[in-house]
Amino acid sequence: MKTESEKILQTVAWDRGKIRLIDQTALPDKLDYVEISDWREVAQAIRTMVVRGAPAIGCTAALGLALGARGIIAESRAKFESRMDQMAGVLRASRPTAVNLFWAVDRMMRVVHETEGNIVDIKDALINEALTMLAEDIESNRRMGHYGAELLQDGDTVLTHCNAGALATVAYGTALGVIRAAMEQNKQIHVYADETRPRMQGMKLTAWELDRDGIPVTVITDSMAAVLMRQGKINCAIVGADRIASNGDTANKIGTYNAAVMAKFHNVKFYVAAPVSTFDFTLPSGEHIPIEERESVEVTHIEGIRVAPAGIPVWNPAFDITPHELISGFITEKGIIYPPFEQNLARLRPERDRQAISA
DSSP states (O other): OOOTTSOOOBOEEEETTEEEEEOTTSTTTOOOEEEEOSHHHHHHHHHTTSSOSHHHHHHHHHHHHHHHHHTOOOSSHHHHHHHHHHHHHHHHTSOSSOHHHHHHHHHHHHHHHHOOSOHHHHHHHHHHHHHHHHHHHHHHHHHHHHHHHTTOOTTOEEEEOSOOBGGGSSBSBSHHHHHHHHHHTTOOOEEEEEOOTTTTHIIIIIHHHHHHTTOOEEEEOTTSHHHHHHTTOOOEEEEOOSEEETTOOEEEETTHHHHHHHHHHTTOEEEEEOOGGGEETTOSSGGGSOOOBOOTHHHHEETTEEOSOTTOOOOOBSEEEEOGGGOOEEEETTEEEOSSHHHHHGGGHHHHHHHHHOO
16 A cells, blocks of 8 residues: 555645646546636536546535636625525536535535625635635545544455545545555455446546555456355445435445345445535435436447447436445444434534534
8 A cells, every 4th residue: 555655646626726636537547637717617527527426526616616706806795696606506506416515515605695804805715615625525534534444354355336535535535535544554455346337437446546555456347246245255345425314325326225235135234434514414315315317328338339229228327325224334524323323313413514504
């Protein structure tokens, strides 16, 4: 594994008045960075998955609002706030499932409406708030990793699905942050990474990220995990999340539900690693989580090559809901939350509310 001096990837950054993102559509072939100087490009980057992963999307949107505010010339505070409200609406509409996006935009808009002083003061407060959110994300991931590492023993093998690493956050990662923390404690961990069809983020992103950091990883197709579990070759599964309802029902990349069902059948612990900002206490259950549906070409084509019969109908939900009954525990920056979830997760609500109103 790389030493601490060898910097972990920073997916989202603010650099001399511009937003710098790792272009995740170029991986694993190239590690490319894009610089964004227009807030509209932020919404486009989120829509096209140049940036992806719930925490990374939220922090990128926050920087997008700070960037957009710098370009507003308004003769009154009311007009400035109106322009900011318009920007916020566009960013909220960029993707529907990851609650961190809405949490981040709402937090930034509170700064707009509650900061005293003139428009310059508000612009300064916005960039300060966005940078604070980036720092908070890194710190919360490290705390999450510290708590989650307690669940892993030297020599364990861990199944993961999609990408919940540094690439899905500002840096370090949620599910992969747990792996990193365990490795930093000199525990030898081996990761089995589901390829994660249809966009193959597990194979393209997770495997690339872990291999880059010297963490042992083996790629498997999504249909192979049950065989490994039956053979006793997986000690636990750890995944990330895009939105978690009050009862613990969890939205994550499509195929997560499959993995959770297999884990339950084979008595393999199944954990979700996510920051407090990913919990949506306004929703009583996963039935109320909006699920994004994406273009059929993601299923019918691989790397631009059609592999399905022409014109065949396709259903392509980007996420599924894992019922809380299949989840062994939630790894958060506040510790590990075990069942009964509706009661125990409620303890996180004051922290979630505090984050939402901090400005």
